[in-house]
Amino acid sequence: MTVTILFLGPLRDAAGEESRAVPAPLDWTGLIGAVGTDIAQQLADDRVNIACGGRVLADKTSLQAKDGDEVALLPPVSGG
Template identity: 40%
Template structure:
């Protein structure tokens, strides 16, 4: 299995901090999720990190067995 990790407010949307998914193309993995969650994860300000490395282009990413894809929402501070 591969793992999706949800940070910040995305954890609330997903209902859990992480989720095990079947490996495969990211587009296919996201298509299998609840539509409301998939829409949030594809937001223009959401960053993704594959196995700890920030992605600049998510096109063509294929999750392999044991991969971790983290979704990082923008943060605010004060």
């Protein structure tokens, strides 16, 4: 029973990996503990979003990932 955390963009560089499997279920507190201090600090930024099961969460602290879910960490997108 696992949840897959997907690290996208610069968060992938910070994590040193594209994804990480962690035990299910996974909530906000568990996510913060699973990603490490550097990424946890970035997740505190309001511009970083979280998607669970393909849906972006309006309130990322409401994360409730179940077995088989993918949790994508979405850094801010810059444009020009």
